[in-house]
Amino acid sequence: MKKKNVLNLIKYHVERNESAFRDEAIEIARRFDAIGDHQLAEYIMGFIAESNLYIPQASEFESDFLKSINVKVVDPLNLPIETTDNIKGVINAVNHKIGITKFLFEGFPGTGKTEAAKHVARLLKRSLFYVDFDNLIDSKLGQTNKNIAQVFSEINKIPYPEKTVVLFDEIDVIALDRINSNDVREMGRVTSAILRELDRLNDLNKDIVIIATTNLYKNFDKALSRRFDAIINFNQYSKEDLVEVAEFYFSSFSKNFKNVSKDARLLKKILNTSNQLPYPGELKNIIKTSLAFSDVNNGYDYLRRLYNNIIGNLEQTSLEQLHILGFTVREIEKLKGEPKSTIARKLNEGNK
Known part of the structure; x- marks a missing residue:
């Protein structure tokens, strides 16, 4: 080991440059190994490994497969x-x-x-x-x-x-x-x-x-x-698990959309209305695309898209059917895009 190696070790330690410190230590071990001091070389490499300073990277290990x-x-x-x-x-x-x-x-x-x-x-x-x-x-x-x-x-x-x-x-x-x-x-x-x-x-x-x-x-x-x-x-997800996963993804992704009006309650109601929710990989993409494809001028458009992706046929679903499913007049307004007063009137007429 040369003076340069010692100075480099001190320098990298002070700079907290772990990668350079590790590389210098490996170089020292190789030099000891080259001159026949295999025991000391193994001791240095073992110490590096035990200290978690040395973790093999792709650049250090060449492989075809x-x-x-x-x-x-x-x-x-x-x-x-x-x-x-x-x-x-x-x-x-x-x-x-x-x-x-x-x-x-x-x-x-x-x-x-x-x-x-x-x-x-x-x-x-x-x-x-x-x-x-x-x-x-x-x-x-x-x-x-x-x-x-x-x-x-x-x-x-x-x-x-x-x-x-x-x-x-x-x-x-x-x-x-x-x-x-x-x-x-x-x-x-x-x-x-x-x-x-x-x-x-x-x-x-x-x-x-x-x-x-x-x-x-x-x-x-x-x-x-x-x-x-x-x-x-890994097939052990309950519906409650999948609803929580969807809520997590929505919370994560919606932060990036300034024009989205968040309605966690309606989101959860749509998810719970579905007969069978997809697994997290697909659910993640559905949440992401529902937000990304939504109309920037309609803060609730993502909910309409989510309904169509999760349940389907929102356009063919009547106001009465949505009401029977448990959606409030205000929630139906967000999904259908019709004024609340119009929805209330149509529902009242349907009940006569």
């Missing part, structure tokens, strides 16, 4: 209590360090599986890599198998596996039931390759956390599902 995901900025999770508790259980299991490191998140699209994986990595203070299936799947016979072997080879080469989570997002594309697949032989070979590599991973690398997600658990290969230590079901 693994891509880095930034987990410093993630969307808030709006999961049911039971699912949230299971996510906490995943984090606890990893922190116990007893070899429970492979998890399958199953549920319909838009239920929060991928975002939950990001939060798991963030809370564990680990880097997150996802498997790029676009490059993995190959039309050439047998090439996908070779690519799978290459993926796991790259996983085993990741520096500091105890600081890493690997995400197989929508693993359905390569892991559907070998019996029900249209191309039985090829799908069977691909799934068998994954089984084999997961078993090898158990022997070679027990520190890396593996998370897979699937939208099609009913068609998931049963032998593969048994390779995971725990399976978390």
Whole structure:
């Protein structure tokens, strides 16, 4: 180690430049390793890892099939209590360090599986890599198998596996039931390759956390599902949960719209009137587009659009039907755009 290294360490510490401090420390460790002092080099690198100064980044790990995901900025999770508790259980299991490191998140699209994986990595203070299936799947016979072997080879080469989570997002594309697949032989070979590599991973690398997600658990290969230590079901939203999710998104998005007249009560009534609310992923888009597409000259137009997106056919729904559903005259005015006095008169005439 040279004087320059010492001065740089002091400088970066005073400047609170953690990234530069880390890089300088790594460079010092490499120099000790180069001159044969491997024990000291390992001690320095171990200290950096334990202090959470070193978290592998995409720029430090080159891979054909693994891509880095930034987990410093993630969307808030709006999961049911039971699912949230299971996510906490995943984090606890990893922190116990007893070899429970492979998890399958199953549920319909838009239920929060991928975002939950990001939060798991963030809370564990680990880097997150996802498997790029676009490059993995190959039309050439047998090439996908070779690519799978290459993926796991790259996983085993990741520096500091105890600081890493690997995400197989929508693993359905390569892991559907070998019996029900249209191309039985090829799908069977691909799934068998994954089984084999997961078993090898158990022997070679027990520190890396593996998370897979699937939208099609009913068609998931049963032998593969048994390779995971725990399976978390994300289809546990009650209607009350989904109403709360929608209210959260509305509160978040509406802040950006100056011409929107907020009516939380009517919003909630529309949501509760729906027979079946969509899952959070779709619900988020519905709330966002209802606000974005609304008439800037009509502060309540977003409610009309929300009604049509959630329930449908507002234009064909009569004033009487809306009244029967529990909407007040004032609320019907906001939805229909007719004067309150006109609505009241029509309702009175209809009751005669």
